[in-house]
Amino acid sequence: MAKDQKKQPRPKAETPKGFRDYFGADVTERKQMLDRIAAVYHRHGFDPLETSAVETVDALGKFLPDVDRPNAGVFAWQEEAVPGGGSGDWLALRYDLTAPLARVAAQFRNDLPSPYRRYAMGPVWRNEKPGPGRFRQFYQCDADTVGSASVAADAEICAMLADALEAVGIARGDYLVRINNRKVLNGVLEAAQILPDQADDVLRSIDKFDKVGRDGVLALLTKGRKDESGAFIDGIGLDEAQAAPVLAFLTSKGADNAATLANLRAAVGGSAIGGDGVSELAQIAEMLAAMQVGADRVVIDPSIVRGLGYYTGPVFEAELTFDILDEKGRKRQFGSVAGGGRYDGLVERFTGQKVPATGISIGVDRLLAALRAKGLAGQETQGPVVVTVMDRDRMADYQAMAADLRAAGIRAEVYLGNPKNFGNQLKYADKRGAPVAIIQGGDEAERGVVQVKDLILGAKIAAEASHEEWKAQPAQTEVARADLVAEVRRILG
Amino acid sequence: MAKDQKKQPRPKAETPKGFRDYFGADVTERKQMLDRIAAVYHRHGFDPLETSAVETVDALGKFLPDVDRPNAGVFAWQEEAVPGGGSGDWLALRYDLTAPLARVAAQFRNDLPSPYRRYAMGPVWRNEKPGPGRFRQFYQCDADTVGSASVAADAEICAMLADALEAVGIARGDYLVRINNRKVLNGVLEAAQILPDQADDVLRSIDKFDKVGRDGVLALLTKGRKDESGAFIDGIGLDEAQAAPVLAFLTSKGADNAATLANLRAAVGGSAIGGDGVSELAQIAEMLAAMQVGADRVVIDPSIVRGLGYYTGPVFEAELTFDILDEKGRKRQFGSVAGGGRYDGLVERFTGQKVPATGISIGVDRLLAALRAKGLAGQETQGPVVVTVMDRDRMADYQAMAADLRAAGIRAEVYLGNPKNFGNQLKYADKRGAPVAIIQGGDEAERGVVQVKDLILGAKIAAEASHEEWKAQPAQTEVARADLVAEVRRILG
Structure with a gap:
């Protein structure tokens, strides 16, 4: 890899244009x-169906008329035609979940129950110009x-x-x-x-009902109307x-x-x-x-x-x-x-x-x-309990604490970064949305106790309390190591 | 579409070679x-991360050395270079979940917690020759x-x-x-x-430890060995x-x-x-x-x-x-x-x-x-309770039965095919793996009752019972319409 780097510039770490990543x-x-x-x-x-993300352009169908640009609207590529290997077919990413259903309903028509009730959930891809809130991969x-x-x-x-x-x-x-x-x-x-040749125009006019209302549609069906810009839209007559x-x-x-x-x-x-x-x-x-x-x-x-x-x-x-x-x-x-x-x-x-x-x-x-x-999603953003590391030689002790918490069903992790700077560990806990931090230095280990820091209460005190109140640190309590799980459970409610 | 069909042969309804669909x-x-x-x-x-399925070939990296065939091993295509639109970049489907993690870890290094624990689950794609049990899209x-x-x-x-x-x-x-x-x-x-220039050969030899054992590796490291086909493999010396x-x-x-x-x-x-x-x-x-x-x-x-x-x-x-x-x-x-x-x-x-x-x-x-x-998956294949249709004019009654069952948490559906042939309805119920079929003809409707057919018991009786026992049909009971849910619940246990 070192050799490559001499020859080539570093690649850009970027999500492709129009795509996005989802975190947490x-x-x-x-x-x-x-x-x-x-x-x-x-x-x-209804039964679930998960089709492959890739279809032949031929099976997707909708885009066939544009034989010169089979990839208009879809992400498509031609397989290499290799004897015994690639077929030379055009393949494409599905652009919706209906076209693959059509293919499956035809392909497996002798095996599927009829009627066939199916549901499908998954990403689809559109080769369109991306815009604000408009992505080229999204769920249906x-x-x-x-x-x-x-x-x-x-x-x-x-x-x-x-x-x-x-x-x-x-x-x-x-x-x-x-x-x-x-x-x-x-x-x-x-x-x-x-008349049949007027039907499409009529459909287009009534499609505007949402926007232009009854009188607007009437105008479009008859003599035409001025739109917002002042331009005149011909009526159907x-x-x-x-x-x-x-x-x-x-x-x-x-x-x-x-x-x-x-x-x-x-x-x-x-x-x-x-x-x-x-x-x-x-x-x-x-x-x-x-x-x-x-x-x-x-x-x-x-x-x-x-x-x-x-x-x-x-x-x-x-x-x-x-x-x-x-x-x-x-x-x-x-x-x-x-x-x-x-x-x-x-x-x-x-x-x-x-x-x-x-x-x-x-x-x-x-x-x-x-x-x-509506505030109906996004509550469960609470991070794990973070067990901080005061003494890197006692990593096993800290891992035992996290293991005890997890065995009790509590989400927990040990800080795995460089433990030298303790402030960084608390910053990390904050970034993780940790509700509780566990601290045990050498003296606490000798005395068989741990410090349990209520970070949610701590943040509240820091925001609202006077300096004296803050110094009193009521958000941090010392408990026996054996009582660690019980104390964390108490804080988490 | 009718016009297209005159001009073009029908497309084949086929999953692309090397891809598969997952049902139920x-x-x-x-x-x-x-x-x-x-x-x-x-x-x-660990936090979930879901990256886009599509990456730039540049970011995927592994395939860069082969500049003439950037799609070797991956499904790749070049975006059209359109002013204000496509970038002309090579894009590709991710071939694993590690390369996208590398891109994300670099791209969002200032925002992500460090250390960053993440899990990812999803399909990846390999442009390889498909074989038995070898697919070109699979989960990691x-x-x-x-x-x-x-x-x-x-x-x-x-x-x-x-x-x-x-x-x-x-x-x-x-x-x-x-x-x-x-x-x-x-x-x-x-x-x-x-010596450094021998290290790769030594690695290759010990990689064979699984297959050839201690003595085989010894031979490979020293004077060489005959393999199963009788061919002589040179040793490293x-x-x-x-x-x-x-x-x-x-x-x-x-x-x-x-x-x-x-x-x-x-x-x-x-x-x-x-x-x-x-x-x-x-x-x-x-x-x-x-x-x-x-x-x-x-x-x-x-x-x-x-x-x-x-x-x-x-x-x-x-x-x-x-x-x-x-x-x-x-x-x-x-x-x-x-x-x-x-x-x-x-x-x-x-x-x-x-x-x-x-x-x-x-x-x-x-x-x-x-x-x-190990028999640890595949139990939950029980289908829905199927409400059959004896009288197509009373569809609303049958839908009310299914709605009552669903309101009680029981998976249920009305038969939605052509109800003319009742045998087809029971065949359908069988194909669906239905545990129970509900039947109500005109006379039963008048009397305010339904027939509840235990299909699992029925199949057992059909397989094991004598013709007389079978005719006695103990797997079917008549209950008051009001007792439908209770009876189905009793059968489902």
Whole structure:
């Protein structure tokens, strides 16, 4: 290595651009959250699936049209074509957990139970330009049911999502799962006699409902509107009679599910597909009621339009409804933490057979951020008890103390740095978030005692107490070595 | 997508060559094992670290010398150099958890506590030719202490490894952690007056000690030997007097640590570095005794030579000592499940500063295989209670039953496939490993009862009972709907 260093400059110690490392509580808090979600999924009969991080670009599929740049959006590389070795295939890191599910559902279709309920949690990778809070590796947490055309699968997943949010600590009333249905929208388009080549434009307009409201969508559907910058956005050119059912759809949320469903039936008029869609929502509402899941948790809400273009049936979105303060100190709602819906064609591109599927994806980082904002994560940051080293020849004694503490279930460690400077040891204990430091010098060893220093109380005294009080050091007590564990346990409560 | 399919053949639904997917119990068993290990590491003051899967090839380092093929052994790709976007850097998937630790220890050296105890668990990737049981993505589970030169760190890690093995279910007596020391070997080489340019050959010879034994190593050190195929392997040409200390070192294991240490002191003669090495081992033995870790768990054993070439001080290896049957039904020892040791230069290539470090790596797949071989993993494969669907119009009723069971903490699901063929539903329940099936037809619904079918007892009866007994169907009972949960709970015990 010394030789290399003469020839080459030192490498930079840097996380690659757009990637990040997770330390300590970052890891354990996310893990605890995902464990709680997994327990809910498990109780609902969902099985875990962990696919390889690497897929063939061919199987990932979404990027195939761009044959010249198969790595647009994904991290991809070509295997060396070696006889008996590399295949020359293009490989890539998965960009979500749905594409691998599609591959697995096709590959193992004869072995998996059908319907197949599975959950998956893990990192995915996106080859995108990184930005603030935008990383090229992040966690997803998905649950999907593959092979069931029944809306019972959709109802179950929405109820399960509500349970999962409560399991991680979001109180009832602080979240709402909203359900809409693409088929109802299709019925509305039919009722409004929207031409097929106008449908995409209409979808784009209603996607702006969140931002521009009812009148904004009306303008976009008809004669156009000025946006915030003053630029004029052309309208689609529908007449007001055509726009009316679309607006009726978007604003059909009533006082309860029954009222909403009645409004939707009116909006779809005589459309068969629209009628099917409303019936599906009615069935979902009935099933949720049977499962004792009230409209305060999961509700039919046609104003939820995100994903309507992508999904083929019911669409779900979970929002956190409590206020948080943004970076400028203004109150705003936390917003969406999960979304999903029903989709076809998951397995079709592999096998030619349509396989119905429905699922949700929880935004892991967003949900964790929400838990932190509510003070529901981040408590368990207490460090270990630190056994300091006064006499480096008696390391075995100090290790015996740490071993005794650990045997009693108490997190503990011996200071392993250079023990010469005792101040450094206390600084280390502070950096570790240690609640207690153990000290035993030669004279204490002779007398068979140890000093037990309550660092949390000590910090409080240092911050609040007068110099005299501080000098009295009530945060440090001397106990017999045999009473070490009991004293630490007393301090830790 | 329909358009694409006309133009393009269907993609193959295949896991990429050398990769695998993990289903159900494969995921949960590994997770349970790693959770138990993490709890032990946590109790010892180690903090979790999760680095990004992607590193710059530059930071990974090991592969730098091969500038023409930076991806030899790793999966690597070059970022597109785009102004304001991709850097043109070579990126790669991490091939182990130590190289990322080196990068993190250098990058965050001013923020991390020093010494820094960290554990890491996760997949790593190797661009190697796959083979039977050899995958290109696999889990590693490491614990390292960075920044401590004290052998107290080594003793602690060995004791922790023993605790971790017991925590996952390996009984005391079924494993042994063995410790050797590279410095002792260096002392032996000095005592034997081995020339520097012979040292590598001597290391290679003693690495064969496991396979060829004492006499084999003697031959390799001196005049050479015939191997199994009859081919002659040249010896190094030492005389027997030079070979003697090396052999004394390898065979110095005594009845207890004290005897082993006495033998080692004799083997290193007057070598200063050898004396240091023996002293280190003596300190480790003393510390282990202080931590109440007996030689039945962690022992000084100079016959452990694996890794001696790589590490710079103490070297560790954990072996499982119970017998298993190999694929030909022969008894053999399970063998090594973890290894590690002390190494320098971890951070040095980044900063120029030597930072001492020591650590272990557990072979996750091997340890899990051992637990399965001992029947210590794989029990929790019981599926959910399956609520069958006799009447598809009463889906809400069936979902209410599943919800009641789940509210009581019982894993339960409704059959979501096409309910037309009831036999398919029972086949599904069987495939799911369901312990109980719930059945309610129209007449049962009218009478307010459900059929509860004990599938485990049913399978037993089907296998053992006469046709008459089978027809009597004692494994199926009718209970009031209100007693559903109680009855299922009774069956599940």
